Amino acid sequence: MNKNVIEKVEYLRAKIRYHDGKYYVSNMPEIEDYEYDQLMKQLEMLENSHPQLITPDSPTQRVSGEPVPEFKSVEHKIPMLSIENTYSEEELREFDRRIRRKLKNTRLSDIAGRTSAQEGSLELIEEIEYVIEHKIDGVAISLWYENGIFTRGATRGNGIRGDDVTANLRTVKDIPLRFLCDDHIRIPPSIEIRGEIYLPDGDFQILNQRREEEGEPLFANPRNAAAGSLKLLNPQTTAKRPLRLFAYAFGYYGDSKFTDHIECLETIKKFGLPVNPHYKLCKNMDEAISYCNLWESRRSELEYQVDGMVIKVNSLGLHGILGSTSKAPRWVISYKYQPEESTTKIETIKVQVGKTGILTPVAELDPVPLSGTTVSRASLYNFDEIERKDIRVGDCVIVRKAGEIIPQVVKVLKEKRTGNEQRFDVPEKCPACEGDVIKEEVYLKCHNPLCTAQAKRRIVYFASRNAMNIEGLGPALIEQLVDKKIINDYADIYSLKVDDLVPLERMGEKSAQNLITEIEKSKSRDLHLLVCALGIQNIGSHAAEVLSKEFGTLDKLMNASVEELEEIFEIGSITAKSLVDFFSNSHTQDVIRKLKTAGVNLTAISRHTKSVSPIAEKSFVVTGTLNGYTRKEAEGIIKNLGGRVSSAVSSKTDFLIAGESPGSKLTKAKELGTTILNTEEFEKLINL
Template sequence: MGREQDHERLVQLREILNRASYRYYVLDDPELPDSVYDQYYRELQALEARYPAWITPDSVTQRVGAEPLQEFQTVRHRIPLYSLDNVFTLEELSQWEKRVNKLVGEVEFVCELKIDGLALALTYEKGLLTRGLTRGDGHLGEDITTNIRTIRSVPLQLQIPEPSELLEVRGEAFIPFQEFDRINSERAEQGEKLFANPRNACAGTLRQLDPRVVSARHLNFFAYSLPNSPALTQDQTLAFLKSCGFRVNPHWALCRNRKEVQDFIEYWLTARHQLPYGTDGVVIKVNDLHLQEELGFNAKAPRWAVAYKYPPEEAVTTVQDITIQVGRTGALTPVAELQPVLLAGTTVARATLHNQDRITELDVRPGDSVIVRKAGEIIPEVVKVLQELRPSISQPYSFPTVCPVCHTPVVREDILVRCPNHRCPQVLKASVAHWCSRAALDIQGIGEKLIAQLVDTGRVHSLADLYTLTLDELSAYERMGTKSAQNVLASLAHSKTKPWPKVLFGLGIRHVGQTMAVLLSKVFPSAQALAQASIQDISAIYGVGAEIAQSIHHWFEDPTHQQLIQALEAHGVQIRGTDGQTLLSESLLGQTFVITGTLPTRSREECTALIERHGGKATSSVSKKTNFVVAGEKAGSKLTRALELGVKVLSEDELLALLQAKLSQGKLPEPE
């Protein structure tokens, strides 16, 4: 054959194999015998080897075979990938529905099974798959495109005649039970650690740096949403996704009232156990996409959808002992050491008893037979003692009066018992682990075992000591070596560039989580500013209560913590923010803005920063709760929606004039 005939044959083979893959992996309806598929596949490989310039991203040969990656890049989601709020009872579901009805009236719902896997965001440009991200924290995800391309039910090219310039598809990657069993059988034969459950196996697989490993594990994918769907409703969106070539879970229903939603939930409570993959609940979505946009989002989840979680599995086992964990704030948490038991797909050997009062309430003792379940299907907890099975020699458990690690007398604060010794080795270990965690300074290579060695040998007495470690010292520790030590030092150096909110969270102050750290950093742009603030100054911030303010003030009053801040600054850690993190006023507090179109002098990002620095909030969708829409040229549908709802529309100049007026008069009134 000549070159022209070769190209014609290559295109023909590519079309045949893409169609065959779609029918096999998406429709479960094989079109070609495996032997014929393999023959065509090898023929296509040979042609592409002969003519490398003809290889295209949508070829089936491009799913497997890339070289291992060195690391995954972190990428910002074009549209935030929010998680869902959960409800655990029909009463909670009813309350959610009433809130929806109050805001937008009676609605239809689409019920979909909640697949127990890993959420992904896939980007298609002109119909071709160009990027695949994990959820991450909802704003930043890991680019695992190479691994996603190995999933056969993810189309490399959309099967629609005129694909849009940009299309983003959300869905769930998962591992079916049969494949999970096969993977674990192979790992057992090779003496490797087994995966606890299919979800963990899926997450671990997608983070493999070698895509050939991912390909060998046969992941699957269900598409379920389009952030900018061309359809009008969720049920039409599912149909559109199917027409594009995606596998869509067939077990969904359009429900016109609460009774139909409840019937769907109750049916799948037992029927789900017959499915070949895991599902732990039902996702209920408002069907009308315009109403979804009107309902919008809260801080971390959509208001137009909710996940009904099925009751967690429970199991009976024996308490072999009760031990005490000491956390980074000194809190003593009792833990039941259990006879290992399989629970919700995971082997459980430990369960929290929460606090001293919970032990008293349960009257749990070593030797007791207990019912264990997973709270939110994550944290195992003891929920009931089977006292009729209690051994006759059983004695009540006595909560310790001294710290089990440093033997300092404990103190009682409300329901918690604490070790007040800041130098307690276990408090220090937990503090270092928190400082190094991904949500804080994200210091790679400093894990639990190394932290224990650093503290137990007396090399690290505070967080600041981490920044005095040397290559020779680190290399001498068990399982380190020169390369690992170099990586740790490089990560420590990089942590010095982390912004002030990350550092503030990493300090481990009671009640200061990630969100609170960001809120505080906007008002107090440095550690010094926060240290000098009074309890009244701190509690005056919207969202900060007296208890939180007192905890922060007490932490900064401690001379040990003052020395820590000075030492961290001396080592180059960022204990102050940039000007952009400072809240200049509260003039726009409580007001919600949407920015649309092209503004004359500012980008949307600059306009958003201006609004936020004066206490306002900028969101992406127009609803009845939007106070102002700032519109430029080519404002489009958001401007139309604002006019329909009667939302005040401002130009850039009018926004600046409004802000100037409020700066001179005081903040805007609270919204009605």
């Protein structure tokens, strides 16, 4: 083995780990995404050429190649107990009084782990220091490191045993596969770090938007999405979910010497794991309560969901004296915020059919104000949920915005029933086509390929902004076109004529002509937009770009084998099979023949933008709500003109495009002196 190859591999791994720490832990990236990707590609090429050099902690090994058949159960070395909850300040003060009663005769000298200077102190403990942290609404997990290398990860489970989800946790980029700390920091032989896996609000909304567009059932809230992602059998699918981590404590730490919780948090950060930045050391319970109340009014500023604050005794020595019950430690309590709820009535329950055939029950509500909006509908997610909560048409119910995002029926007020409420029967046939439905896991699914409801959803998705972007062709018009049998699939869009459109509701001669013009314009869209628009299961906009770049034409993509597709970076076995199954379907082939006949572009459009556009080779970050563009559209324009798009502001960012509610990225850009553009200035730049 060439010594230079070994040194190059180690150099690249060390550099990638360094930049992982800057991005995920310090939130101060030093290089752009493109430069990071180039480092990763160099490492992948070397490891592919010399597979004997691949190690489990290499940055390339985040996503294992094969799905796991099932999750093994593992026992926690130290139980992951639950935390006692309270919703009142008085109960927090009682918690403090209870601790001080327990420690009434305790002196500093009685506390294990005190320094030599304190061992002889006879001073009694009167005030208790507390550390306050956000109570992240996510999934508790345990991470084991052996000599600084990540070896196992598990869910909390029942507190004694959890599921081994190591393969999926390896895909979470916040979790270092090897500690990122400096050489002088002592790494214990074995150590367990506990934390919370969560999904940021923005990513959750994007994930649900994609699922809705693809006809898949929505996640109820960010926590459910995070939990569902961790329990996927294919790590490659988990890798596509933007899961994040906040580490919050050590579980087992062997003979390591720590005196307080603050020291533990600082050490976890040194090891290279992200810790929530908003923790605070408070000298007594009064100060702790003030900090809790501060965040109750400010939690809407956060990019993730919190449902309260966690209050921990700072001294680890006192943890040992206070001990635990069989369910919860006595040295910690959570102060939970009251969720905003409203009471309303279920007027009816309707069943929606997605483009993949999944049937989703939706409650139509008597409109009610909630969290700043008027709520009139709430997804019931699946029919098992209706049965579990015994939800009936006519019921008075409590609704809450789950994760303050999606309206959810929390509880049925059975005491208000009059006897006129009606049970909702689980459909045995598809409500759209009368086809048979089959239960798959917790979902009912219609498998009729000619189902009109599925056709409508596929056409809506095809014409949507992130796909072929046919302005004026919305759900209401598509509903009419399909119901009147003017079109049957999305290829039929290109056979529409003005005379077909004019008789329809809210359509006139001018509106019809404008729509025909928009349809004609869409024929020249780039290949990756068409691939995305086809609605192939497991293929979103990013995967469509990867495939378009790889194959160049739709014909080549259609003829690709599973083996060819699996060789493409970011395309796994499940996605490859979805593609082959889709293109081998005779109905799909007929639709694509119609697209060809209509003159729809089936080729990737080459762009020659270097030295032409002032944007070429410049780095951009887009934040906030832009006037006239979605964030994705703005980023697409930048890429088309040869620019680079990053998700975080750094010293190498040339421009920040800032819309309304830009958040912390604007503050960071101002600190770094980055050029900040509003929407109008951005338009001027791209039109130069």
